[in-house]
Amino acid sequence: xxxxxxxxxxxxxxxxxxxxxxxxxxxxxxxxxxxxxxxxxxxxxxxxxxxxxxxxxxxxxxxxxxxxxxxxxxxxx
Numbered sequence: 001x002x003x004x005x006x007x008x009x010x011x012x013x014x015x016x017x018x019x020x021x022x023x024x025x026x027x028x029x030x031x032x033x034x035x036x037x038x039x040x041x042x043x044x045x046x047x048x049x050x051x052x053x054x055x056x057x058x059x060x061x062x063x064x065x066x067x068x069x070x071x072x073x074x075x076x077x
Contacts, residue, residue: 007037 005015010030017023018030026034035045 004034004037008033010034 001015001019002012005012008015008030010033014023014026014030015034018026018034031045032042035042
């Protein structure tokens with residue numbers, strides 16, 4: 001958590017609040033910074049958030065084929 005927060009330029013406490021729902025609507029630029037720190041594009045996030053339940057799993061999140069994530073990510077659907 002500390003590495004992701006530092007890479008995004010936010011505090012670990014801010015990230016903790018986002019993860020636990022105590023900051024339910026983080027600023028757009030915070031979300032964009034976190035996405036960049038995790039090797040995700042905004043298109044990846046949109047695809048994962050915009051799917052309809054029952055239509056199958058959301059789009060795969062993570063680095064593109066051949067790219068490496070800057071941090072180890074145990075992403076699951």
